Amino acid sequence: MFVMSGLHLPVMKDEVVRFLDPKSGEDFVDCTVGLGGHALAVLEWTRPSGRVLGLDVDPVILERLKEKVEGTEYEERLILACGNFANLGEIVNRFAFGRVSGVLFDLGLSSWHLEESGRGFSFLRNEPLDMRYSSENPLTAEFIVNFWSLRDIEGILRVYGQERFARRIAEEIVRSRPLRTTVDLVMAVERATPSWYHRGRIHFATKTFQALRIAVNNELENLERALPQALDVLDEGGRLIVISFHSLEDHIVKNFLREKAKEGVVKILTKKPVRPSEKEVKENPRARSARLRAALKL
Ligand SMILES: C[S@@+](CC[C@H](N)C(=O)[O-])C[C@H]1O[C@@H](n2cnc3c(N)ncnc32)[C@H](O)[C@@H]1O
Numbered sequence: 001m002f003v004m005s006g007l008h009l010p011v012m013k014d015e016v017v018r019f020l021d022p023k024s025g026e027d028f029v030d031c032t033v034g035l036g037g038h039a040l041a042v043l044e045w046t047r048p049s050g051r052v053l054g055l056d057v058d059p060v061i062l063e064r065l066k067e068k069v070e071g072t073e074y075e076e077r078l079i080l081a082c083g084n085f086a087n088l089g090e091i092v093n094r095f096a097f098g099r100v101s102g103v104l105f106d107l108g109l110s111s112w113h114l115e116e117s118g119r120g121f122s123f124l125r126n127e128p129l130d131m132r133y134s135s136e137n138p139l140t141a142e143f144i145v146n147f148w149s150l151r152d153i154e155g156i157l158r159v160y161g162q163e164r165f166a167r168r169i170a171e172e173i174v175r176s177r178p179l180r181t182t183v184d185l186v187m188a189v190e191r192a193t194p195s196w197y198h199r200g201r202i203h204f205a206t207k208t209f210q211a212l213r214i215a216v217n218n219e220l221e222n223l224e225r226a227l228p229q230a231l232d233v234l235d236e237g238g239r240l241i242v243i244s245f246h247s248l249e250d251h252i253v254k255n256f257l258r259e260k261a262k263e264g265v266v267k268i269l270t271k272k273p274v275r276p277s278e279k280e281v282k283e284n285p286r287a288r289s290a291r292l293r294a295a296l297k298l
Contacts, residue, residue, distance in 0.1 A: 005078050007198075008034075008035045008037060008110065008111055008112060009283065009284045009286075009287075010037025010038045010041065011106060011243055011276065011280075011284065011286065011287045011290045012104070012274070012290055012292050013037060015274055015276075015292055016038050016041070016104060016106075016241055016243070016292070017041055017042065017045065017296040019241050020042060020101075020102040020104065021102075021239065021240055022045035022049060022050065022101065022102065023046065023050075023101075024044050024045075024046060024047060024048070024049075025046060025048075025049045025221075026046050026100075026101040026102075026254060027046075027050060027051045027052070027098070027100045028046070028051075028052045028053070028100055028101055028102045028103070028104065029052070029053045029055065029088070029092060029097065029100050029102070029104070029170050029197060029230075029233060030049070030052055030054045030055065030106075030228065031055050031085040031088060031103060031104060031105045031230070032056060032085065032104070032106045032107060033052075033054030033055060033056045033062070033065060033080065034056060034065070034067045034110040035061065035064060035065055035068070035110060035112055036059055036068065036069065038104055038106060039052045040069075040074055040078070041117070042102075043074050043077055043078060046077070049077070050077065051077045051078070051082060051097075052078050052079070053077060053079050053092065053095055053100075054078055054080050054081065054093075055080075055081045055085060055088070055215075056080075056208045057084045057085070058084065058113075058131045058133045059134065059271075060080075060083045061103045061110065061112055061117075062080050062082050062115070063114075063143050064112070064131065065080065069270045074135070079095060081094075082091075084134075084222060085223075085226040086221070086222040086225040086226055087229075088103075088226050088230060088233065089232055089233060090227040092233045098166070099234070099235035099238070100234060100235060100238060101130070101235055101237075101239070101242070102234070102238055102241065103230040103233060103234055103238070103239075103240050103241070104241045105223070105226070105230070105241070105243065106243045107123055107223065107242065107244050107245060107249055108219070108244075108249075109243045111286055113133070117223075119131060119132065120181070120182045121209070121213060122182065122209075123185075123205040123206070123209050124203075125182060126181055126182055126183045127181060127183060128142065128180065128181060128184050129141040129142040129145060129180065129184070129185060129212075130142065130181065131212055131216045131217070132216055132217065133205050133217050137217065138215050139215075141185075141213070141216050142179070142180065143211070144156070144212060145185065146177050146179060146214060149201055150170050150171060150174045151170075152168040153174070154166045154169075155171055156212070157169055157170055157211045157217045158213070159248075160210065160211035160214040160220075161211030161214075162207060162209050162247075162248075163207040163208060163211065165193035165197070167194050168192040168193065169188070169192040169208055171192065172188045172189070172276065173185070173192075173284050175188075176188045176191075182209075185205065185209075185268065186205045189205045189208050190204065190205075197280070208267050210246065214248075219249070219254050220248060220252060221254050224252055224256075225250060227240075227253070227256045228256075231260065231266065231297060233266065235297070236298065237296065237297065239269070239294060239296055239297070239298070240257075240266070240295050240297065240298045241294045242287050242292070242294075243291070243292045244290070244291055244293075245289050245290055246248040248258055250273060250291050250293070252295065257293060257295050261295070264298060265270040265297065265298060266295040266296060266297055266298060267295065267298055268293075268294075269294040269295055270292065270294045270295075273291035273292060273293050274292040274293075274294075275290065275291060276288075276294075
């Protein structure tokens, strides 16, 4: 039996299984396989022959997952692919997966990225300002803070971070150049914002870090490109499940599903986004902002 480390609990696992409704022999695509929490739960239900194509843009996390499943009963049925879900259709074709019974997105970064990758995703660590899921991505957070214009930095802080002090933070970032580490950035945000902001419910650098991560990894555009391809690879009666962690992602998913429901292509299974239980949030604070939406392809 595969044992997940306490740090890497998959978010809303029971709800994912309920909405995907996996059955023996069916095939699924997990577009954000990470350390495999959801994929392995699905494989439990699809014994003996059902497969999961597990996609991740980060080759390092895929390597970790590969090591974890080696020698387990899941090894043969979990097919791992390194790539961006923005190219989902092409990747699914390359692996000759045909039409699948479900496609899952669990968006954003994993707790492994925050805690173990060393790439500057966390404002609680002192690491280089990288924030890339893949080293093939030419854009880093360090490049943005040191070379983008004040106006462009303010723009991403305002739009992707929904940061009320976007202007002041952008000004302080430009004034503080060069910034090399997460601590340099946290200190710039601290200098730019009033002291009451430092005592808030969420850490004062949360939104700045979120904005940079979204910009570095082109997260919203990738999602917009992936969703229509996810519907294409689904079989009739197949399910699309998306877990998002902030309102911009959730808006994209909501609008996409509404449009497709109007066209008669899908039936929406979640009128409102499904939220994690209080118990789950207590056990896994990362689940706090999760919202799950699901639809059935007609
Ligand atoms: C929230 S984690 C997934 C965790 C996973 N469900 C689990 O249970 O372990 C999201 C994963 O998506 C990956 N990712 C982010 N953007 C991606 C993209 N555009 N294409 C493919 N994978 C992506 C990240 O590298 C990360 O490993």
